[in-house]
Amino acid sequence: MQTKTRTRALPALVLGALMGATAVAALAPAISPAQAHAVQPGGYADLVARVAPAVVYIEVTQKAQAADFNPADMPPGFEEFARRFGMPLPGQPGGPEGQGPQQTGVGTGFVISASGDIVTNNHVVEGADKVTVTLADGTRLQARVIGTDPATDLALIRVEAGHDLAFVEWGDSAALRVGQDVIAIGNPFGLGNTVTAGIVSALGRDINSGPFDNYIQTDAAINRGNSGGPLFDAEGRVVGINTAIFSPTGGSVGIGFAVPAETARTVIADLADDGKVERGWLGVSIQPVTDDIAAAIGIDAAKGALIADVTADTPAAKAGLKRGDIVTAVNGAAVDSPRDLTRLVATAKPGTEVTIAILRAGQPTDIAVKLGQRAEQPA
Template structure:
């Protein structure tokens, strides 16, 4: 049997996927210094005791098992320099791989973290925690271990929804508004690092809106809280005890935390979770344009003082954009009044809405402002 902590790890510069669990030392306040009220409340003597007592019962630990095949060694499938290579080439005799279980199969185990969002047992975690799992076991805060069923996964945002039947009402936590987060704000994480069990640590919001090239909808909260294997899918709380992020990834040279971690913001997660609870899948809005950044050179050629918006480089025929009259050369500067600064912004904003939703695009056409109302279609799996 092989063991895994269900954490995708790449060497730096790369990602080690897990859940945020970190701590930053709180500097003592000198008598002569009076901190701002919000920060004073966060670091009062007693720390986060009340917060943790409130939210920890809703945090669960997840263990998955997955059957894996252990291929036999054949003349075309052997370690380099294997001493019986020539013998096997002559006689074509397969052998079990070194260290493989008897027979041709084995089992992989993985652990992660999740949090309960409904009293009837709906649990949010990372998609990579439960991806391909044959069995899911969930350990509740009262020590009971129950079977879990995967209701749906969304690999584009690395979010999954699991359901358990626990024979009664379960403690829950609620999503907060991640759009209200500020850099420097205190956050608290709870998870299951390396399968050790319930662990609580704290950190701050280091940055917002991070793109780590993990997918088309990257918009991560960066924190100095540590993320380690086994913490994937754990909640990141604000000091009001609301879930503002799902702990997902780190940059690391070794696979362990170096204080640069990332969480999927609740702004994204809450909508994905609602879709998974309803249908088990996530349908995303589709506009039907090819886009590119407005560079300084393009802005100068168009007579702009500075680069802004996103340039429409092409419009696909018979799509919502084409039907709404959007044309090649238009510059999208806003969606429903929210400013668009990059192609990633526009992609994420459109994908956040469901097919059939109507959005208002603010455009610049030949230097003049134009509005276009678009009814979105369903996003193809592989749009042209």
């Protein structure tokens, strides 16, 4: 078997779905997860019974790519032998294609509408020629990829079941607290319906996987194949999409990361609209506010995003933002670091007007900016 993984920044940060056969989920009653209640003493059984019907398992297949041909890899004298007897060489018309077996992989997803919209990770369906979804009752359906967003590693796919599907609702990830109970449901290692529980270990994690990192960290067991699966709060609402793990071994060591629902809800709504994500853009270069800068301008804490440069003829320049301004908030949401500013601006729609709170020469002021559209950038 082959595995599809990615490693970024942290040692052994595993992103990817297990490559193998899809397991069929256990039969479950199609009760709307929106009716889920908080966990009662005695465990999560009632909660899981309500939300499990909306969790699906995703199998993807991808055509094998032709292997690159390097003449240096041939045995000594083979090229001359092939020419003498009229045999085509690899890479030539009529020659061996050098293709390996078809690649397959599995992941997890969850239904967010009765009509069949399903959320998963981009890396689960990326490059797939065929996507098959297995519902909780064992029904297998072909899925269509509606849109993907590599920057946040999210994807929206859709199935036509011919009837309403059980679905789950988004929760409020912004209200999460460290220590709060969470439950993950997924398809680890292709085993099928698997439930794990834990707590929120940390919030706002930056694992250097992209410009919009704002992960929920949890100790609920997450393994390969859980990718794209839901992270539920104790009321059965989706607060995160399980996406990555930190692991020296490839298995769970209690450090998993989920994209917050606050981010996913906006991205998925954009993908549902036209299959792509449009992001706001200011047109500035930014850097952290250091302790020395904070002391120099007389502020108590080294928080905010320092504007290092303003590009001409951009929304920022037109609104009057200047080099040296320190951004402290966007539409009332605090900006403690450059990452916060990037995320808050990017999640706003192009063309909308936002209020940016700044410190200029130590004095607070608000500036209204009509955002432009962020150009596509490599993930």
